[in-house]
Amino acid sequence: MPYLEVGIGSALGAVCRMLTGVAVGGMSMPVFPWATLIVNVLGSWLIARFATHAMLNDSGHVARLHGFLIAGFCGGFTTFSLFSLEAVQLALDGHQALAAGYVALSVPLWLVAAWWGDSAARRAQARRG
Template identity: 50%
Template sequence: MTARHPGDNNSLKTYAAVGFGGALGAGLRYVIAIGALQTLGPLFPWGTLAVNMIGSGLIAWLAAHALMHPQGHVSRWHRFWFAGFCGGFTTFSLFSLEALLLWQRGQASLAVLYVLMSVSGWIIAAQVGHKLAR
């Protein structure tokens, strides 16, 4: 067995950082969803809309910050925030970052295709899952 680098993807500390970040993100998502439901009612999914927007903004800010301050490797804190917290808070955040990166690389048509395929695919998958459950 070889010694692991402190920033190694497979270290126990990295898994713990991602897990802890995910738990915090999911917990906060739940608090926001319940608060929005109790405050604004069930007519529109305000809580989900809010966490998706907050998560999308947060992951883009984190990515831009990481690019401006490269450390030569992805730190455990990056994994805590990206895969852990943002992943637990909302998976929509990574989708929005990926679409933004395609757009910024001059691949606007691919970014639009990705968004259209994703949203329509999610709705179709939800319909299929619902029908299979019945």
């Protein structure tokens, strides 16, 4: 059963990633990989939010859906491999400064988003008492 939960979560996360790419692709400059940046920042927030919530509420719904939400959905939604490919492709296409900026911007944003997700879960838990 856990494999099925992770598989379904991964499929849903990947579809959401693709839909985000389609939505963002029509609104942004085509050279910069905005969609991947957005899904990875949002995914960093989500995974930290879910993981911290599950840790603080080990018998709650999020803890029971850990495989579906964290390994599955967040794993299928975020994409380090595409980020790597896009950074390399930008550099190979002659956009070295843009590639360097993409890498330099992405990692700190992911970390800040994860910190923010963790903080949001801790604040929610404190409000619940």
